[in-house]
Amino acid sequence: MGLAGNAAIVGAAQYKPEKYQTAPQMFHLEQVADLAHQALQDAGLHKDDLDGLVINGPQFHEASVFVPAMAAEYLGIEVNFAEVVDLGGCTAVAQIWRAAAAIEMGLCQAVLCVIPARMAPLAPNEDPAWMAQAMRYGGHSTAYGAPEAEFDLPYGHMGQNTGYAMIAQRYAAQYGYDKSAMAKIAVDQRFNAQYHKDAIFRGKELSIEDVLGSKLVADPLHVLEIVMPVAGGAAVIVASKEVAARAKKRPAFVTGFGERLSFKSPSYANDMTVTPVAEAAKRAFGMAGLSPKDMHAAQIYDCYTITVLLSLEDAGFVPKGEGQRFIKEHNLTWKGDFPLNTHGGQLSFGQAASAGGFSQVIEAFDQISNSAQGRQLKGCDNVFVSGTGGVMSEQGALILQGG
Amino acid sequence: MATLKPMPQATKISAPFWQALKENQVKIQQCNSCDGWVFFPRNHCSHCLSHDLDWKEVSGEGTLYSYTLTRIPTMPEFADEMPQALAVVELAQGVRVNTTLIDVAEEDIKVGMPVKAVFDKVSKDGETLLRFTSVSNDGGVREFKDPLEGLERNDKGQVQVPVSNLAALYALADNEFTPWSNSIVVDQALINAFAELSGDDYWIHTDPERAKTDSPFKTTIAHGSLVQVLQSKLTIALPFEITGFQTMVNYGSNRLRFPAPVPAGSVIKGRSKVQDVSVSHKGVQVTLEMHIHVEGNDRPSVINDLVILYR
Numbered sequence: 001m002g003l004a005g006n007a008a009i010v011g012a013a014q015y016k017p018e019k020y021q022t023a024p025q026m027f028h029l030e031q032v033a034d035l036a037h038q039a040l041q042d043a044g045l046h047k048d049d050l051d052g053l054v055i056n057g058p059q060f061h062e063a064s065v066f067v068p069a070m071a072a073e074y075l076g077i078e079v080n081f082a083e084v085v086d087l088g089g090c091t092a093v094a095q096i097w098r099a100a101a102a103i104e105m106g107l108c109q110a111v112l113c114v115i116p117a118r119m120a121p122l123a124p125n126e127d128p129a130w131m132a133q134a135m136r137y138g139g140h141s142t143a144y145g146a147p148e149a150e151f152d153l154p155y156g157h158m159g160q161n162t163g164y165a166m167i168a169q170r171y172a173a174q175y176g177y178d179k180s181a182m183a184k185i186a187v188d189q190r191f192n193a194q195y196h197k198d199a200i201f202r203g204k205e206l207s208i209e210d211v212l213g214s215k216l217v218a219d220p221l222h223v224l225e226i227v228m229p230v231a232g233g234a235a236v237i238v239a240s241k242e243v244a245a246r247a248k249k250r251p252a253f254v255t256g257f258g259e260r261l262s263f264k265s266p267s268y269a270n271d272m273t274v275t276p277v278a279e280a281a282k283r284a285f286g287m288a289g290l291s292p293k294d295m296h297a298a299q300i301y302d303c304y305t306i307t308v309l310l311s312l313e314d315a316g317f318v319p320k321g322e323g324q325r326f327i328k329e330h331n332l333t334w335k336g337d338f339p340l341n342t343h344g345g346q347l348s349f350g351q352a353a354s355a356g357g358f359s360q361v362i363e364a365f366d367q368i369s370n371s372a373q374g375r376q377l378k379g380c381d382n383v384f385v386s387g388t389g390g391v392m393s394e395q396g397a398l399i400l401q402g403g
Numbered sequence: 404m405a406t407l408k409p410m411p412q413a414t415k416i417s418a419p420f421w422q423a424l425k426e427n428q429v430k431i432q433q434c435n436s437c438d439g440w441v442f443f444p445r446n447h448c449s450h451c452l453s454h455d456l457d458w459k460e461v462s463g464e465g466t467l468y469s470y471t472l473t474r475i476p477t478m479p480e481f482a483d484e485m486p487q488a489l490a491v492v493e494l495a496q497g498v499r500v501n502t503t504l505i506d507v508a509e510e511d512i513k514v515g516m517p518v519k520a521v522f523d524k525v526s527k528d529g530e531t532l533l534r535f536t537s538v539s540n541d542g543g544v545r546e547f548k549d550p551l552e553g554l555e556r557n558d559k560g561q562v563q564v565p566v567s568n569l570a571a572l573y574a575l576a577d578n579e580f581t582p583w584s585n586s587i588v589v590d591q592a593l594i595n596a597f598a599e600l601s602g603d604d605y606w607i608h609t610d611p612e613r614a615k616t617d618s619p620f621k622t623t624i625a626h627g628s629l630v631q632v633l634q635s636k637l638t639i640a641l642p643f644e645i646t647g648f649q650t651m652v653n654y655g656s657n658r659l660r661f662p663a664p665v666p667a668g669s670v671i672k673g674r675s676k677v678q679d680v681s682v683s684h685k686g687v688q689v690t691l692e693m694h695i696h697v698e699g700n701d702r703p704s705v706i707n708d709l710v711i712l713y714r
Contacts, residue, residue, distance in 0.1 A: 136478070145414050147443045153409040154532055156487050157501045158477040165471035166491060173469070173514035218471040218489075267491040267499050272469060 002287035007100035008244045008251030008403060010110075011043025012362045014234040015118060016198040017350025023118050023231035028061040029074040031116030035235035036075060043237045044248035045110060050077050050237075052102055052111030054095040056354055057084035061120040071114075081108045088139065088389025089301055090259070091115060092234070092357030093396035097257035099238035110243050114235040115355035139390060148265060160303065161226065163266055163391035165218035168306040170272045174321075177220060181324035183211035185305045185340075186224055186347050188332035193344025195334065195375035200230055200350035225305040225347070232352025236361060244403065249369040252383070256288030256399035266391045274314060277386055277395035281315035284384075288399035292317045296380045297367055298338070299360035301388040301395075302345040311386050312340075315397065334375040342367060342375055357387040361398070368402040407573045407680055408480045410530065417444040419458045424531035427522045427544055429463035431498060432456040442498035463520025464538070465494040470504060470512055479682040483569040492518055492535050505545070506536045521545055550574040557644055565647040566687055566713050575643055575677045575689070584637035586672045586698060589625045589665055597629040611667070620664055627661035630671065630695055630705050637673040637695070645689070648713040657690060657708040663700055670698040678708060686714030 013035045015023075026034070032055070040047060053068050053075075060067045068082035081102040085091045092115065099111035122128055138159045142149045152158065171177065190206040193199035206224065214224040244251040258280030266272050285291055292315065300311045309323045318326040332340040343349050343363040346356045364383035366372040385398040413421045423430035432441040432448075435457060439450035447454055470490040476482045477489075488504040504512060505521060518535040524547040525532050534545070550570035555563045564571045591611065598604040603626055606613050614623045645651075665671060672695070679690040688710055695705035 142409070144412055145416075149409070150411045150414070150417060151443045152501050153478075154411045155489070155501055155503050155534075156408075156473070156477050156481040156484065157489055161475075162471050162473060162477055162489050166469040166489065169471055170469035170514060216474045218473050218475070221471075265501065267468075267501050272491075 002283075003097075003100055003104055003254060003257065005253045005255035005288070005401065006241045007103040007238055008241065008253040009096065009236055009361070009365045009400065010239045010244050010247035010249065010251050011039045011041070011045065011237040012235065012358075012365050013038030013042060014198070014358060014362050015232045015352070017200040017230035017232045017352055020119060020229070020231045025119050025121040026116075027120050028116040029071060031118055031233050032071050032114050032235075033075055035114055035116065035233055036112050039112070039235040039237050042249070043239070044246070045237060045239070045243065047075070047077060049110045049239070049243060050075070050112050051079050052081035052099060052108035053077070053079045054083045054085060054099050054111060054113045056091055056115045057086050059353060060116075075112075079108065081111065087261070087387070087394050087396070088354055089303060089357045090387035090389035090394045090396045091354045092236075092361050093257075093301075093385060093387030093398050094259060096236065096238060096254060096361055096398055097259070097396070100254040100257070103238065103240050110237060110239040112235060112237060115233060115353070115358060117233040117352040117355040118231045152265065157265075160391055161221060162218045164304045164306055165221045167266055167272050167310070167392060168220050171306065171310070172220065174273055176324070178324040178328070179212055179220065180208050181327045182220075182225065182305045182309065183208040183222075184327055185302070185308050185332065186211050188336070189302070189341045189345040190348045191333045192342050192375060193348035196343045196349065197374075199344045199348055200228065201344065201348040221304060221306070227303050227346045227351035227356070230350035230352050232350065232355055234352070234355045234358035234362060236358060236365070249371065251403045252365045252368040252400040253403050254398060255401045256284035256286070256290070257397060258283030258287070259394075259396045261394040264390060264393055266393070269392075273310065275310045275392045275395060277311050277388070277397060278314035280395050280397040281384070281386070284397040284399050285316065288401070290382060290399060292384065295382050295384045296339070297342055297364065297377055297383045298340050299343075299364045299383060299385045300341060300345075301357060301360055301386045302341055302347050303351065303356075303388060305347070307388055307392070308340070308345070310392070311388070311395075315384065315386060334377060339377055342372065342377065354389075360385050360387070364398075364400045368400060407576060409478075410525075411532075416446050420444050421531070423458070423460070424522055424533055425529050427531075428460050429494075429520050429533065430458045430460050431494070431496065433459045433496075440494075440496035440498050442494070442500060461494060461496055463494070463533075463543075465492045465500075465518055465535070467491075467504070467512070467514055467516045467518055467535075468493040468499055469514055472509060480569070480573070482682065488512060490535060500533065503534050504536060505534050506540055511537065519543065551643075559640075559644075561642060561644040563646050564643050566645055567647060569682060572645070572680045572687060572689070576680045578676060578678075580674045580676045580694070581639050581641060582674065584639045584673045586670045587633065587636050589630065589633070589667065589669050589671055591623060591667045594623060594625050594629065594667055597626055601626065601628070620666055623667040625665040625667065625669070627705065630661070630665050631659065631707060633671065634673055634693055634695060634705070634707070637671075639673060639675050641675070645713055648687075650714055652712045654688065654710040654712040657710055658706065659708075660706045661704060662706065663697065663702040663704045665697055665704045671695055671704065672698060686712050688712050
């Protein structure tokens with residue numbers, strides 16, 4: 001059951017992460033078209049090859065409903081497969097497997113997966129404050145009848161930081177907590193970012209002391225263990241084996257995937273320290289007929305250092321409770337023995353809203369297609385990619401393999 | 404007493420939970436089909452989807468499942484509780500509740516520690532949040548404490564509210580009007596002077612003879628904007644004075660309405676109330692809802708939601 005591995009990533013485009021204040025402002029439709037154009041060029045394909053579209057629904061600027069129709073019309077394409085994905089940071093990974101599944105079902109040949117994440121220009125009479133107001137409660141609903149509005153917000157439970165912090169505290173109580181091992185995740189990834197021309201923290205090296213000396217946000221998380229939101233956006237073209245054969249680059253075939261959504265608030269998890277990627281990765285590896293030790297790199301969704309630790313353990317790279325030791329014993333840089341987030345991860349590359357998850361997908365493609373200039377792994381055929389939405393609420397896993 | 408922190412809005416489904424807290428009880432739902440305990444409140448069992456649920460009183464005892472200490476407020480409104488000990492408590496029935504721990508020293512907080520409910524009265528009206536504390540602490544009820552209580556007063560009797568005291572600032576938004584100000588007369592001479600100053604000399608304000616026949620009011624009326632600015636001549640006894648700020652800026656108005664006319668010769672008076680207090684990166688924003696009435700008229704002649712920014 002699952003994918004036969006007949007669909008592949010053949011091209012990608014990603015805006016350089018930039019601070020919101022200085023990034024260009026573009027309509028989301030405009031970004032979709034621009035990113036599609038760049039990704040098609042990367043693949044050596046033409047607009048007319050596209051017959052599928054997967055896009056984000058939430059936070060799409062020009063529409064809240066009928067987003068695929070509006071985007072397809074703007075692009076000037078007709079599609080046999082149109083889909084909106086609403087899985088937060090897991091959206092990118094979720095878009096890829098949906099595209100691959102649609103292709104393997106014979107619905108379509110080439111699918112544009114896209115998330116615009118630069119700000120749109122303000123209307124002449126638009127109050128710039130509205131966005132800050134709208135974003136105030138982050139991913140928390142304030143709607144009447146929403147459980148989190150009624151049972152979380154009145155106590156101050158809001159946002160991602162404290163949710164991830166509580167997961168880390170629970171982990172610490174069960175398995176122990178080695179602050180310097182956790183900081184090393186950020187440090188090794190920062191090393192990688194020095195070799196990616198677009199990384200937002202390129203040129204700023206980091207030490208374990210820097211991380212542990214940075215401001216504590218919510219115990220035990222320091223500010224340098226938390227991603228920085230940036231403006232950006234990304235697109236990936238997933239195509240059939242036949243189309244991939246005429247693409248410019250070495251395709252990255254999607255040979256396994258898994259997805260698991262377990263809760264909205266981790267407070268209601270069966271076990272806060274066992275994350276949904278456990279199920280997702282098991283399914284993905286099983287589908288691909290591979291195991292974690294077969295991977296040449298791991299591109300693990302990293303909104304926080306704790307996300308990386310739990311994902312490494314739950315995806316099966318290291319037994320539960322031994323992740324911190326593993327991190328200390330291994331060099332996680334692209335030059336090391338366990339290449340992790342070889343672009344710097346979102347912690348050092350920047351997190352462009354839900355398009356941030358594409359940074360991991362695209363890095364996997366770059367490594368497999370031999371396009372990771374300056375940080376290219378040798379003989380990189382098999383890459384594990386994970387995506388994480390909400391507060392470990394929903395996670396996805398991909399196995400990508402060079403063809 | 405309004406607190407501008409987000410407050411729970413009970414629904415038909417959850418009302419028994421909040422009502423029980425008001426009565427210093429923890430009630431959660433249990434399924435009659437599978438005996439499973441359910442939290443947060445639902446119209447169905449989260450274990451078997453049965454609709455056959457009953458509200459049961461429970462002890463409110465449990466253990467600390469996890470927690471964090473907020474070193475940066477999750478929302479500006481919580482700056483007065485810093486650091487908050489945000490917590491997940493697992494009740495003895497196995498369900499988990501998002502809450503905060505109170506009255507426990509940072510170093511004494513341990514995952515797995517036994518905790519018990521505290522009924523925290525967060526408003527004068529008895530609205531109650533469910534917090535938790537160490538079982539070794541006394542008392543299951545935290546009574547409402549008016550944040551303005553105990554603050555110093557100036558020689559006018561106004562309570563002194565430092566701009567840094569967020570709890571007290573929020574407590575100012577209590578939706579009660581001040582007593583009436585002094586009264587002043589708006590006569591034709593004043594209206595004429597304003598007409599000259601502003602250039603608005605429309606006959607409805609300035610020509611008593613024509614107004615007698617042509618105006619629906621049968622007399623001249625004051626400019627709405629004249630009455631608006633006359634608020635400076637009305638001494639309104641605000642019960643508080645905000646202190647400790649560097650600058651105070653009139654930030655404009657959220658709403659300006661002239662619902663009733665002010666005929667020449669009217670006596671006007673005013674009153675106000677604090678409509679809203681909010682905190683942002685810009686500073687503390689206090690919205691004063693100012694009403695000016697013609698004496699004897701219940702309908703205000705001016706409603707002005709004045710925004711004042713302190714920083």
